[in-house]
Amino acid sequence: MTTSFHPPVRTLMGPGPSDVSPRVLAAMSRPTIGHLDPEFIRMMDEIKAMLKALFKTDNELTMPVSAPGSAGMEACFVNLVEPGDKVIVCQNGVFGGRMKENIERFGGEAIHIQDEWGKPVDVEKVKAAFAEHDNIKALAFVHAETSTGVRSDAKTLCALAHENGALAIVDAVTSLGGIEVDVDGWEIDAIYSGTQKCLSCPPGISPVSFSQKAVEAVQKRKTPVPSWFLDKNLVMGYWGGSGKRAYHHTAPVNSLYALHEALVLVEEEGLENAWARHKKLHLALRAGLEAMGIEFLVAEEDRLPQLNSVVIPEGVDDAAVRTALLKNYNLEIGAGLGALAGKVWRIGLMGSACTERNVLLCLDALENTLIGMNAPIKVGVAAQAALEVING
Amino acid sequence: MTTSFHPPVRTLMGPGPSDVSPRVLAAMSRPTIGHLDPEFIRMMDEIKAMLKALFKTDNELTMPVSAPGSAGMEACFVNLVEPGDKVIVCQNGVFGGRMKENIERFGGEAIHIQDEWGKPVDVEKVKAAFAEHDNIKALAFVHAETSTGVRSDAKTLCALAHENGALAIVDAVTSLGGIEVDVDGWEIDAIYSGTQKCLSCPPGISPVSFSQKAVEAVQKRKTPVPSWFLDKNLVMGYWGGSGKRAYHHTAPVNSLYALHEALVLVEEEGLENAWARHKKLHLALRAGLEAMGIEFLVAEEDRLPQLNSVVIPEGVDDAAVRTALLKNYNLEIGAGLGALAGKVWRIGLMGSACTERNVLLCLDALENTLIGMNAPIKVGVAAQAALEVING
Numbered sequence: 155m156t157t158s159f160h161p162p163v164r165t166l167m168g169p170g171p172s173d174v175s176p177r178v179l180a181a182m183s184r185p186t187i188g189h190l191d192p193e194f195i196r197m198m199d200e201i202k203a204m205l206k207a208l209f210k211t212d213n214e215l216t217m218p219v220s221a222p223g224s225a226g227m228e229a230c231f232v233n234l235v236e237p238g239d240k241v242i243v244c245q246n247g248v249f250g251g252r253m254k255e256n257i258e259r260f261g262g263e264a265i266h267i268q269d270e271w272g273k274p275v276d277v278e279k280v281k282a283a284f285a286e287h288d289n290i291k292a293l294a295f296v297h298a299e300t301s302t303g304v305r306s307d308a309k310t311l312c313a314l315a316h317e318n319g320a321l322a323i324v325d326a327v328t329s330l331g332g333i334e335v336d337v338d339g340w341e342i343d344a345i346y347s348g349t350q351k352c353l354s355c356p357p358g359i360s361p362v363s364f365s366q367k368a369v370e371a372v373q374k375r376k377t378p379v380p381s382w383f384l385d386k387n388l389v390m391g392y393w394g395g396s397g398k399r400a401y402h403h404t405a406p407v408n409s410l411y412a413l414h415e416a417l418v419l420v421e422e423e424g425l426e427n428a429w430a431r432h433k434k435l436h437l438a439l440r441a442g443l444e445a446m447g448i449e450f451l452v453a454e455e456d457r458l459p460q461l462n463s464v465v466i467p468e469g470v471d472d473a474a475v476r477t478a479l480l481k482n483y484n485l486e487i488g489a490g491l492g493a494l495a496g497k498v499w500r501i502g503l504m505g506s507a508c509t510e511r512n513v514l515l516c517l518d519a520l521e522n523t524l525i526g527m528n529a530p531i532k533v534g535v536a537a538q539a540a541l542e543v544i545n546g
Numbered sequence: 547m548t549t550s551f552h553p554p555v556r557t558l559m560g561p562g563p564s565d566v567s568p569r570v571l572a573a574m575s576r577p578t579i580g581h582l583d584p585e586f587i588r589m590m591d592e593i594k595a596m597l598k599a600l601f602k603t604d605n606e607l608t609m610p611v612s613a614p615g616s617a618g619m620e621a622c623f624v625n626l627v628e629p630g631d632k633v634i635v636c637q638n639g640v641f642g643g644r645m646k647e648n649i650e651r652f653g654g655e656a657i658h659i660q661d662e663w664g665k666p667v668d669v670e671k672v673k674a675a676f677a678e679h680d681n682i683k684a685l686a687f688v689h690a691e692t693s694t695g696v697r698s699d700a701k702t703l704c705a706l707a708h709e710n711g712a713l714a715i716v717d718a719v720t721s722l723g724g725i726e727v728d729v730d731g732w733e734i735d736a737i738y739s740g741t742q743k744c745l746s747c748p749p750g751i752s753p754v755s756f757s758q759k760a761v762e763a764v765q766k767r768k769t770p771v772p773s774w775f776l777d778k779n780l781v782m783g784y785w786g787g788s789g790k791r792a793y794h795h796t797a798p799v800n801s802l803y804a805l806h807e808a809l810v811l812v813e814e815e816g817l818e819n820a821w822a823r824h825k826k827l828h829l830a831l832r833a834g835l836e837a838m839g840i841e842f843l844v845a846e847e848d849r850l851p852q853l854n855s856v857v858i859p860e861g862v863d864d865a866a867v868r869t870a871l872l873k874n875y876n877l878e879i880g881a882g883l884g885a886l887a888g889k890v891w892r893i894g895l896m897g898s899a900c901t902e903r904n905v906l907l908c909l910d911a912l913e914n915t916l917i918g919m920n921a922p923i924k925v926g927v928a929a930q931a932a933l934e935v936i937n938g
Contacts, residue, residue, distance in 0.1 A: 155813060155814070156592050156595070156596060156806075156809070156810050156813055157810070158569070158573065158806075158807055158810055159573065159576075159589045159592070159803060159806045159807070160576065161576050161577055161578075161579045161583075161585060161586070161589075161803070162579065162585055163577050164577070164579050164580065164583065166578065166579070166580060168580055170796065171578050171579075171580060171581065171796065171799060173578070174577070174578045174800075177550070179575040179576075179577070179578075179800075180575060181550065181551065182574055182575050182800060183571040183572060183574050183575030184551075184552065184553050184571075185553055185555050185556070185566070185571070186553075186558065186563050186565070186566045186571075186742075186748050186749075187553045187554065187556050187558070187563075187878075188556070188558060188560055188563060188878045189563065189749065191553075191556065191872070191878065192872075193553055193554055194553070197551045197553075200548050200551070203548070204548060220613055220614055220617075220750065221612055221613035221614075221617060221775070222612055222613075222775075222795050222796050222797075222798060223795070223796065224774065224775045224794075224795040224796075225612075225613060225617075225775045225795075227774075227775075228773060228774060228775045232772075232773075252774065255774050256774055258770070259770050259771070259772050259773065259774060260772060261772075348796065350578075350796055356578050356798065356799055356800035356801070357578075357581065357796040357797065357798050357799055358612065358750060358798030358799075358800075358801050378650070378651050379651070380624075380651050380652060380653075380772045380773075381620060381624075381651065381772075381773065382616065382619075382620060382644065382647050382648050382651060383613070383616045383617045383619075383620045401883070402616075403614050403615070403616035403617075404562065404563065404614050404615065404616075404740065404742055404749040405614075405749065406614060406748065406749050406750030406801070407563060407748055407749055407750075408566075408571075408574060408748035408750075408801075408804075409748070409750050409798070409800075409801060411551060411553070412800075414550075414551050415550055415551070417548070418548050418549070418550055421547060421548055422547070480583070480584075486579075486580045486583065491793070
């Protein structure tokens with residue numbers, strides 16, 4: 155007989171999922187009601203309103219896709235890319251590569267710009283690509299690369315897309331809620347995110363938003379969208395407007411309770427206060443890590459506060475450290491992905507996991523673990539350095 | 547300021563979601579851990595083993611898709627249908643039509659067999675279609691039509707597919723856990739279900755299983771699968787084998803806790819006991835409804851115990867009754883869909899909602915509501931008729 159599963163209580167400081175607030179977990183376990191229940195529909199309207207505020211947009215097509223961030227990415231590309239469409243796609247980590255795969259699977263032509271992992275998207279290369287190619291349908295890039303901890307200049311890249319008559323498609327999986335994202339201000343045409351990063355919800359839902367121009371591009375398609383589940387023309391019968399809802403698919407009711415509560419938490423804190431908290435505690439973590447002698451992968455001006463990629467000290471066994479942190483401290487930090495596997499750790503400070511307590515826990519746990527492995531670090535200085543920042 | 551959402555406590559006797567057990571809700575709210583955490587991976591292995599038992603299959607590719615049943619449907623068709631493939635698709639309700647849409651969106655040629663809504667798929671028509679057309683890649687049909695409450699003869703239809711060298715693709719969204727589904731015995735090649743029907747989990751996850759023949763068909767494709775998120779070649783890096791897992795997408799951790807607990811509940815009760823419970827309480831509900839003078843849409847031999855479609859008595863206002871049930875009894879029953887809108891109610895007895903208490907609640911609530919509307923029903927006999935069946 156299989157027995158009930160009781161997970162260990164971890165502290166989640168990897169690249170996501172991040173620690174989920176007890177309030178969000180409690181919301182998730184409230185009794186399930188129907189996906190067409192008038193009370194549920196009222197809650198959907200509140201989710202839409204709060205998502206618009208979070209994305210800083212008036213876009214009517216703003217809604218949570220009923221599946222994880224990868225499906226949110228797919229929702230953008232499957233609706234906007236038709237066979238033969240040319241899309242400039244910037245890759246500076248794992249997720250730009252996934253965007254390219256999406257474009258090609260839907261018959262698009264990906265004009266692929268490669269940047270070094272750990273560096274932001276190079277605006278000059280994008281300019282050159284626009285100069286070289288005609289009839290570009292869209293420019294796609296990752297705002298906050300989860301695989302490297304790098305922020306790219308979304309505002310400038312979106313402006314460049316519009317100067318060239320292209321749509322701007324933006325991955326904000328790791329940025330939303332942690333740093334500024336301004337959909338209307340930057341005129342982003344299609345954006346997707348995830349719930350399990352700076353919103354500190356359990357994974358499984360992907361908030362998306364499409365501008366009016368993007369909606370028109372979907373409506374003007376010559377071929378049907380090669381997905382029934384993600385076709386925005388259909389989904390908007392359920393999520394569009396407000397009040398009246400037509401059945402499309404069965405919404406993940408309890409996961410949306412959780413998202414609702416997470417959005418209430420953002421509203422209570424204030425979006426700008428949340429950004430400031432991420433920034434301050436990133437500086438505290440950084441002070442501690444640097445005092446210990448651990449270096450960042452990413453140049454200071456391009457770092458994401460919510461995802462700190464640090465170089466694994468020479469001679470230290472990556473997996474052994476992460477296993478020890480998990481076993482001794484119930485602390486999860488992230489491994490490197492792809493080209494950075496074994497070379498970096500990714501330390502998340504996302505949403506509810508972005509706390510003073512967690513900064514200090516992570517520094518102490520890492521220090522003690524590295525001491526146990528005779529790693530060349532400075533001892534007894536990290537926590538003090540972090541506390542100096544915390545206490546201002 | 548938006549306030550936290552506190553749903554009303556409903557009794558869910560519609561076509562799904564169904565009532566969720568407090569044990570499943572409690573599991574869902576346990577602390578989130580990482581999707582690559584060794585403890586999580588151990589739980590994934592248990593889910594796979596329990597899903598195999600539930601589907602009655604040894605299929606290695608048996609796993610939960612991280613999205614609702616409609617995405618499970620799409621996972622089957624997007625992997626198995628290539629441009630130009632001919633697929634016979636049987637429609638006797640809403641969901642056969644959705645299958646047809648899937649086939650066509652992926653460039654397949656749908657050979658469409660229409661049956662009357664409320665009748666099972668006509669085996670003779672399928673035979674005729676196989677006689678008329680060559681090179682049929684697959685036969686697709688719905689085992690338990692959620693829009694009408696009809697069971698089709700899955701075993702015979704699968705045999706017919708195999709005699710003609712075609713794959714059998716089966717929708718088991720409403721059947722799994724409520725009536726017999728025998729993937730290996732019937733040689734089903736691709737099957738998908740949902741969590742929110744007879745498994746009584748919150749909606750959002752779709753268990754699927756592919757036979758070895760189906761896996762080979764995916765591997766032999768000439769064109770890439772037009773979905774990154776649902777490409778089985780990729781997903782199996784995360785869900786395939788056991789033990790070692792490669793990152794594909796971030797799994798919906800807490801929704802999988804819920805599924806795990808729901809599967810433990812099925813194991814504890816015993817799958818055949820669960821089928822017997824659905825059958826017995828269906829007969830009790832039917833005795834009560836018929837005593838009241840309410841008729842079933844579907845012929846006795848084709849009825850699903852877990853979804854009872856009954857004809858709305860002449861002169862009765864469909865929406866007014868459902869609104870009164872919700873308001874006065876917190877009871878949800880389902881409206882008719884598509885061609886049956888306004889003509890039938892769909893009364894679910896699914897999973898944790900399939901209880902003696904709910905049979906009696908539904909009969910009393912419906913009787914009192916119809917009395918209040920001067921509907922032509924027999925009064926004071928329904929509960930007695932149901933109790934006779936319950937008490938055997």
